[in-house]
Amino acid sequence: xxxxxxxxxxxxxxxxxxxxxxxxxxxxxxxxxxxxxxxxxxxxxxxxxxxxxxxxxxxxxxxxxxxxxxxxxxxxxxxxxxxxxxxxxxxxxxxxxxxxxxxxxxxxxxxxxxxxxxxxxxxxxxxxxxxxxxxxxxxxxxxxxxxxxxxxxxxxxxxxxxxxxxxxxxxxxxxxxxxxxxxxxxxxxxxxxxxxxxxxxxxxxxxxxxxxxxxxxxxxxxxxxxxxxxxxxxxxx
Numbered sequence: 001x002x003x004x005x006x007x008x009x010x011x012x013x014x015x016x017x018x019x020x021x022x023x024x025x026x027x028x029x030x031x032x033x034x035x036x037x038x039x040x041x042x043x044x045x046x047x048x049x050x051x052x053x054x055x056x057x058x059x060x061x062x063x064x065x066x067x068x069x070x071x072x073x074x075x076x077x078x079x080x081x082x083x084x085x086x087x088x089x090x091x092x093x094x095x096x097x098x099x100x101x102x103x104x105x106x107x108x109x110x111x112x113x114x115x116x117x118x119x120x121x122x123x124x125x126x127x128x129x130x131x132x133x134x135x136x137x138x139x140x141x142x143x144x145x146x147x148x149x150x151x152x153x154x155x156x157x158x159x160x161x162x163x164x165x166x167x168x169x170x171x172x173x174x175x176x177x178x179x180x181x182x183x184x185x186x187x188x189x190x191x192x193x194x195x196x197x198x199x200x201x202x203x204x205x206x207x208x209x210x211x212x213x214x215x216x217x218x219x220x221x222x223x224x225x226x227x228x229x230x231x232x233x234x235x236x237x
Contacts, residue, residue: 002047002232005030008070010056010089012037013190017178018217019052019085026225028232035066045076050083050228053090055176057192059142060092060102071097083227084170088140091164091172098147098166109138109158110196112208115175117163121153124165126223134216135209137176137184139196144174169227177217181206 005023007016007030016023016030023030028049033039053070060067074097077084086094092102114133121127143159146152147166154163154175162174179187184206188197197204 002049003028004048005050005052005228006033006042006048007031007052007054008033008035008090009054010035010058011192013186014054014056015183016052016054017180017183018214019178019221022218022221022225025222026229028225028228035070036064039066039069045080045082048082049232050085051077053084053086053093055088055090055139058089060089060096067093078166078170081167081169083224083231085224086172087178088174088176091174092142092144094170094172095144095147100145100147102142102144105141105143105159107158108141108196109156111138111200111204112136113138113156115154115156115162117154118152120151124153126171126220127153129219130216136213137179139176139187140174171224177213177220179213181210
């Protein structure tokens with residue numbers, strides 16, 4: 001049985017955060033690939049239970065070969081119904097790979113704030129247990145159009161497209177449910193983020209809503225991990 005998840009990260013200091021415990025709880029292992037540093041030889045998609053694509057400070061529209069290679073892999077995986085999970089830049093890459101535009105949001109959305117869930121989210125397998133609005137961490141300057149087949153799941157007044165689902169296997173989240181207090185503190189101290197942090201009216205509290213965020217992550221990422229585990233169970237050993 002295949003039990004491995006590929007995790008594409010775009011900064012050496014980044015990690016999966018609360019996604020990792022959800023994968024481990026489902027009995028899945030994961031392989032970290034820091035795309036800007038080069039890819040190892042990747043296994044065939046038949047040997048992969050799912051793919052996670054994380055965030056980063058770069059733009060989908062930047063002319064980096066590794067971004068185009070990620071998009072090509074996303075298209076292949078999506079066509080094969082391999083479970084996909086995109087966070088922030090990862091959601092933008094999935095949308096772009098599916099043919100949608102990615103472009104600057106009218107404002108940068110950085111810091112804690114509410115995200116509102118659509119009527120469709122109330123029936124979604126991953127989001128049905130959430131409140132109509134939840135306080136989450138936002139950290140992005142770009143947004144995207146929904147892919148043609150996508151179901152719209154979440155929004156904010158500052159950024160309409162905050163989450164989507166394509167089919168039963170592919171999810172994109174613009175906001176960050178995966179962060180721990182340690183991750184938030186680390187992000188705020190990273191030099192690549194100083195321009196964003198210095199423009200805020202005050203510091204970001206790393207511990208804001210941490211207990212509730214942990215429960216949200218267990219629900220949402222636990223649900224996605226079950227999709228990956230189900231795919232693994234359908235493949236031969």
